[in-house]
Amino acid sequence: xxxxINIAIDVMGNDKGPEVIIEASSISxxxxxxxxxxxxxxxxxxxKYLKKYRNLIGSYQIMHTEEQVLPEDKPTLALRKRKSxxxxxxxxYLKDKKVEALVSAGNTGALMAMAKLELRMLxxxxxxxxxxxxxxxxxxxxxxxxxxxxxxxHEHLVQFAIMGSEFxxxxxxxxxxxxxxxxxxxxxxxxxxxxxxxxxxLKESYLSKNFIGYxxxxxxxxxxxxxxxxxxxxxxxxxxxxxxxxxxxxxxxKNIFQSxxxxxxxFILLSKKLRALKDKLDPRKRNGALFLGLNGIVVKSHGGADxxxxxxxxxxxxxxxxxxxxxxxxxxxxxxNI
Amino acid sequence: xxxxINIAIDVMGNDKGPEVIIEASSISxxxxxxxxxxxxxxxxxxxKYLKKYRNLIGSYQIMHTEEQVLPEDKPTLALRKRKSxxxxxxxxYLKDKKVEALVSAGNTGALMAMAKLELRMLxxxxxxxxxxxxxxxxxxxxxxxxxxxxxxxHEHLVQFAIMGSEFxxxxxxxxxxxxxxxxxxxxxxxxxxxxxxxxxxLKESYLSKNFIGYxxxxxxxxxxxxxxxxxxxxxxxxxxxxxxxxxxxxxxxKNIFQSxxxxxxxFILLSKKLRALKDKLDPRKRNGALFLGLNGIVVKSHGGADxxxxxxxxxxxxxxxxxxxxxxxxxxxxxxNI
Numbered sequence: 001x002x003x004x005i006n007i008a009i010d011v012m013g014n015d016k017g018p019e020v021i022i023e024a025s026s027i028s029x030x031x032x033x034x035x036x037x038x039x040x041x042x043x044x045x046x047x048k049y050l051k052k053y054r055n056l057i058g059s060y061q062i063m064h065t066e067e068q069v070l071p072e073d074k075p076t077l078a079l080r081k082r083k084s085x086x087x088x089x090x091x092x093y094l095k096d097k098k099v100e101a102l103v104s105a106g107n108t109g110a111l112m113a114m115a116k117l118e119l120r121m122l123x124x125x126x127x128x129x130x131x132x133x134x135x136x137x138x139x140x141x142x143x144x145x146x147x148x149x150x151x152x153x154h155e156h157l158v159q160f161a162i163m164g165s166e167f168x169x170x171x172x173x174x175x176x177x178x179x180x181x182x183x184x185x186x187x188x189x190x191x192x193x194x195x196x197x198x199x200x201x202l203k204e205s206y207l208s209k210n211f212i213g214y215x216x217x218x219x220x221x222x223x224x225x226x227x228x229x230x231x232x233x234x235x236x237x238x239x240x241x242x243x244x245x246x247x248x249x250x251x252x253x254k255n256i257f258q259s260x261x262x263x264x265x266x267f268i269l270l271s272k273k274l275r276a277l278k279d280k281l282d283p284r285k286r287n288g289a290l291f292l293g294l295n296g297i298v299v300k301s302h303g304g305a306d307x308x309x310x311x312x313x314x315x316x317x318x319x320x321x322x323x324x325x326x327x328x329x330x331x332x333x334x335x336x337n338i
Numbered sequence: 339x340x341x342x343i344n345i346a347i348d349v350m351g352n353d354k355g356p357e358v359i360i361e362a363s364s365i366s367x368x369x370x371x372x373x374x375x376x377x378x379x380x381x382x383x384x385x386k387y388l389k390k391y392r393n394l395i396g397s398y399q400i401m402h403t404e405e406q407v408l409p410e411d412k413p414t415l416a417l418r419k420r421k422s423x424x425x426x427x428x429x430x431y432l433k434d435k436k437v438e439a440l441v442s443a444g445n446t447g448a449l450m451a452m453a454k455l456e457l458r459m460l461x462x463x464x465x466x467x468x469x470x471x472x473x474x475x476x477x478x479x480x481x482x483x484x485x486x487x488x489x490x491x492h493e494h495l496v497q498f499a500i501m502g503s504e505f506x507x508x509x510x511x512x513x514x515x516x517x518x519x520x521x522x523x524x525x526x527x528x529x530x531x532x533x534x535x536x537x538x539x540l541k542e543s544y545l546s547k548n549f550i551g552y553x554x555x556x557x558x559x560x561x562x563x564x565x566x567x568x569x570x571x572x573x574x575x576x577x578x579x580x581x582x583x584x585x586x587x588x589x590x591x592k593n594i595f596q597s598x599x600x601x602x603x604x605f606i607l608l609s610k611k612l613r614a615l616k617d618k619l620d621p622r623k624r625n626g627a628l629f630l631g632l633n634g635i636v637v638k639s640h641g642g643a644d645x646x647x648x649x650x651x652x653x654x655x656x657x658x659x660x661x662x663x664x665x666x667x668x669x670x671x672x673x674x675n676i
């Protein structure tokens with residue numbers, strides 16, 4: 001595939017500093033040799049680290065910024081840094097279509113607030129949502145919202161269902177992704193009122209044929225649904241709990257293989273398969289969430305991601321830069337029946 | 339330990355039928371030879387299955403009931419079956435102190451509604467909560483509420499913190515259990531308003547010295563907190579998601595060892611350690627949640643638990659039957675500063 005995809009990189013947002021981000025962009029460059037970057041941040045620092053990665057030569061520009069949004073900045077404070085920070089200037093570039101997508105590991109609340117203001121929401125969308133893919137027994141599924149909206153109404157959730165379904169078509173390649181709502185039981189009146197309302201609305205919408213009802217936490221990994229919709233609070237709790245348990249499992253497995261001679265022998269015998277398992281359980285390999293519902297592709301990386309993690313967020317930005325799911329979302333939002 | 343502990347068993351509540359429950363009581367009897375049972379359910383069925391388990395001879399009585407609470411019964415319908423169902427009659431026995439504790443695998447909502455009505459809440463308690471222990475990196479932690487209260491206020495959460503801390507003292511043996519609130523960030527104003535209010539209240543309460551603030555889903559398994567407090571909706575989502583991911587990990591590991599000759603050889607080399615890991619990841623081994631805040635020990639088993647799972651719920655009932663955490667909870671509720 002040859003393209004002209006230029007990705008804006010907010011170099012200043014990562015907990016581990018700019019070097020990790022430059023290294024990440026070099027890793028993604030080996031996967032997508034035609035990728036171009038526009039780095040936003042401290043020119044001196046960026047130039048210094050760029051020297052280490054020769055495969056990046058000739059495929060980037062640097063936009064110097066003096067300010068940065070800090071992890072502890074409230075969205076209101078961050079908005080004041082909109083014109084001058086690495087995050088804000090990168091978003092302005094995206095708005096002006098000078099880049100095809102943006103990746104940041106910065107403050108999620110600030111990035112969302114700024115992105116809403118700068119890019120504006122797609123026509124008809126009430127609130128953007130954060131979406132990502134996760135492994136289940138038979139492959140992968142899409143989950144949203146993962147933390148943009150702490151409180152939601154059924155109108156929001158119906159829109160998340162529409163956006164998530166379009167996202168799943170692209171990312172999972174399924175034409176009719178099965179859709180479920182995260183809940184604490186499967187009977188019609190279980191859980192919260194706005195969840196029951198969402199179910200009613202979806203049953204009457206064009207999505208009804210793909211809507212399988214409520215799904216409980218233990219079934220999101222069993223492969224029943226391709227798209228799991230929830231409010232941002234519950235979605236974030238589910239996502240992070242899953243991450244924590246996966247890490248715990250990794251540790252248990254590591255201990256088994258490291259704590260004895262027989263374990264070490266078995267490790268050698270099985271090393272290839274164990275590496276594949278480690279990849280499956282490694283949250284870094286799945287890093288990168290898409291902001292859905294905006295006029296532009298914004299990918300949020302974990303603040304604590306290392307180079308491998310941030311590279312996976314860049315990969316997502318690259319893969320979505322060519323897709324026009326925005327149009328499909330706008331088309332389907334107008335079809336909704338709420 | 340010799341005692342006179344008699345456990346009421348609701349034989350009719352399990353998805354897998356009464357036999358599994360009788361088998362479970364036989365398993366627990368091997369662990370606690372002095373345990374006594376009072377079975378509530380269909381006498382014919384119970385007698386039939388009891389014949390298979392000779393270690394139960396002489397240590398039980400049967401209370402015949404005609405009716406049972408069905409999984410799909412709404413709490414209001416269930417309450418009408420209070421006098422006649424296996425669940426309702428077992429609760430009446432517990433109320434009258436003819437038994438020391440009760441175990442049921444029946445409909446959670448119905449069990450909670452009936453238990454509230456029959457046993458009444460401890461003095462000062464606004465709402466009971468469902469609590470259980472889970473593994474983390476360094477041992478175990480207590481989590482509550484796991485589904486009794488979909489909507490909560492900060493008053494409820496402060497009480498859950500008090501009850502959970504007392505529960506942790508007994509079950510984890512820690513004198514000063516570290517306490518955290520489940521949230522989607524660690525800054526003071528993150529998440530929902532009632533969560534922020536709870537944090538403020540706890541900082542001003544007698545629990546302040548043990549209160550470590552908010553905890554995110556990925557850190558509940560990292561061993562930072564001994565008690566994690568949340569509303570019943572989020573708690574249930576976290577619990578079940580953790581269960582799902584643990585099952586997924588088990589499947590991955592099983593595949594590694596079963597899919598090749600080298601895998602099978604390694605499995606033999608490591609079988610003892612792998613069995614221990616399987617136990618850690620097996621939700622059946624951790625089955626059984628305690629209803630906290632009631633005048634009586636009620637343990638809820640998973641509806642789908644097998645004999646091993648239901649036996650673990652009986653074990654919990656037995657272990658708590660001797661503890662008088664109710665008095666400590668009442669004492670601390672009066673100390674609270676909300």
